[in-house]
Amino acid sequence: MPSRADITYFGAGPALLPTPVLAHAAEALLNYKDTGLGIAEHSHRSQYAADIINQAKADLATYLDIPDDYEVLFMQGGGSGEFSATVYNLVGAWVARKKVEILKQMGAQSEEGADSEELVSRLKKAVDTDLKLDYLVTGGWSLKAYQEAGRLLGPEYTNLAVDSRTVNDGKFGKIPDESAWKLSKEAAMVYYCDNETVDGVEFPEFPKSLGPDSNGVAPIVVADMSSNILSRRIPVETFSVIFFGAQKNLGSTGVTVVIIKKNLLPPACPQPSPALLRKLGLPVPPVIFSYETIAKNNSLYNTLSIFDVFIAGQVLKQLLTTFPxxxxxxxxxxxxxxxxxxxxxxxxxxxxxxxxxxxxxxxxxxxxxxxxxxxxxxxxxxxxxxxxxxxxxxxxxxxxxxxxxxxxxxxxxxxxxxxxxxxxxxxxxxxxxxxxxxx
Ligand SMILES: Cc1ncc(COP(=O)(O)O)c(C=O)c1O
The missing domain is CATH 3.90.1150.10 (Aspartate Aminotransferase, domain 1)
Incomplete structure (x- = not known):
């Protein structure tokens, strides 16, 4: 029977975890900090849980140089959950921005001060004519995300800005030249997967056409970094949202991390009310997928697997110790x-x-x-x-x-x-x- 030391496991996820991290986690699972209770048994409302979350957030920010105007969220639902969450939240943010714009055009100071019928009708028109989510489909995972957006919103709101299969005999394996990308104007988001786990395709660097234009205006960029996070420097400030499941480079299956720019959260950008979304014919996000809710509760809106955050925290500690x-x-x-x-x-x-x-x-x-x-x-x-x-x-x-x-x-x-x-x-x-x- 082989021991851990005999095996090098190249699985795509769940992936190999460092043995010292697992040895430490095994102890913590039985008796955390001499409390006679394991870490998976302590309340997620305990100070232990808060400390584990806050330390993991701080270490992630240090390791990746995440600027102060970003928030880190621990969520559940995996990468697949984020395919949906990004749609709900970024569409909500788009509606919130449009609402401010329309209120300004109407000369109203606030929603209360506006004729709400007029506001809704103008917003509905904007949704029908302008709301677009751009997807760069470069492999199986971005394809799934694109399909999920179409399923939630209706395909008329999605724009297949890139389909890599068109330049590689119907298969994934190349990324078309940026000059061929068909990006929308003012998309609610431009979504891409930085590393396609199934197809072995990775963006060599941050795409130039997603940077700021000559007026300094940049698109809202959302990236799935589930399978290459923590493995290279990323220009965090060029993204609005970065998400990744833990089970490849960060830790064990069970938590998903979202790094989100604070200008997408209250007070800068409060999400539209469910009533307004319903009037606009747009889906209302399940509360556990609401970035606003998770951020407001420091990732503890509901029961989070603190054990998985603990493992992630230990992996980060080890990375910070190994790599000054x-x-x-x-x-x-x-x-x-x-x-x-x-x-x-x-x-x-x-x-x-x-x-x-x-x-x-x-x-x-x-x-x-x-x-x-x-x-x-x-x-x-x-x-x-x-x-x-x-x-x-x-x-x-x-x-x-x-x-x-x-x-x-x-x-x-x-x-x-x-x-x-x-x-x-x-x-x-x-x-x-x-x-x-x-x-
Ligand atoms: C790049 C990428 N995104 C998303 C997912 C989906 O993650 P999950 O299985 O946690 O839903 C995976 C899974 O392997 C992945 O590799």
Whole structure:
């Protein structure tokens, strides 16, 4: 029976967690701070819970250099929950802004001072003609988010600004040149997924066309960073919302983090009332998906899994201790590991085919096929079998695309990545024999 030390797990999420973090968590689960009670049993209203949340928020802000005009929320519902939450909240913020604009046009100081029928009718017209949510669809997860927006609002409110499949024979694997993006004017949000976990596609940097225009006006940018957060420096100030499930680079499944610019929250931007949204024919957000509600309650509107926040906090502490230069230090290691794996694959073009285009290769999810001997399915089965025998597990590609996927998250040590490199090389050197022998 293998021990933890024998296994390097390349699963895409839930992902490997650092052993010292788990050892500490195991103790905390039984008896937290000598209270005779475990951390999963203490009340989420206790001072212990508040301290864990506040420390994790502070450490995340330190590690990523999150500016003061951003709030950090711990939510539930996973990345998929955020596909819906972003729609509700950003549509709400758009309506709130339009309302202020229309009240100004009407010469009214406040909603009370306006003829409410006139206000609603003008707002409804604005919704019908101008409300648009832009989606850059570059892989399976942004596609799901786009589809969810269409399901909640109606497809007439969504704009497929980018569909990567149109430039890559119907498959994901490239990102069209920015000059071809069809962005709307004043979209309620421009949504994209920074790293597509299934397809191995990562934006190489923040897209230039989402930055401020010549008048300094920038679009409202929302990004799913579920599978590459904490692995590279991000210009937080260019985003309105960044969200990520914890279960890849941050911690255990069960909490989802939202980093949100405060200008989307009260007092700057109070969400429209349910009554107004109903009059406009727009969906009313479930209260647990309301950023305003979660922010007002410091993430404790309802029972949050404090144990999962504790794990996330421990991972952040370990990152801050290991990398005095914070995310830049981790970024250097992540890049080094990814380069080593890609170089090993590139060295054997007759054996391996890297799936995405070189310009958008993910540093986190390295997707490739084993084409040796012309029998891809047979060669991949042999590759997985041989890797498992070496303690290299979790390498099977996502069920929707097949192939091999090495998820190179932060918890994979350099030595683990190099062990995979070694196996890639050894397998390539004997691959034709293996595949022929299997026939
Ligand atoms: C990039 C990305 N976004 C969203 C999700 C969905 O997350 P969840 O399963 O927590 O809903 C995943 C899941 O793997 C993902 O990789």
């Amino acid at each position: 230069d914070k995310v830049d230090g981790q970024q250097a290691v992540a890049n080094q590991k990814a380069e080593a794996i890609y170089s090993a694959l590139e060295a054997y073009p007759n054996i391996y085919k890297i799936v995405p285009d070189k310009s958008v290769r993910s540093r986190m999810n390295i997707c490739f096929r084993v084409t040796a001997g012309g029998d891809t399915a047979g060669a991949e089965a042999k590759f997985l079998q041989g890797a498992t025998a070496q303690g290299l597990t979790g390498l099977k590609g996502h069920r929707s695309v097949g192939g091999i996927r090495a998820s190179n998250y932060n918890s994979i040590p350099l030595a683990g990545a190099l062990k995979l490199v070694d196996f890639i090389e050894k397998f390539a050197q004997m691959a034709p024999d293996i595949v022929l022998a299997a026939k």
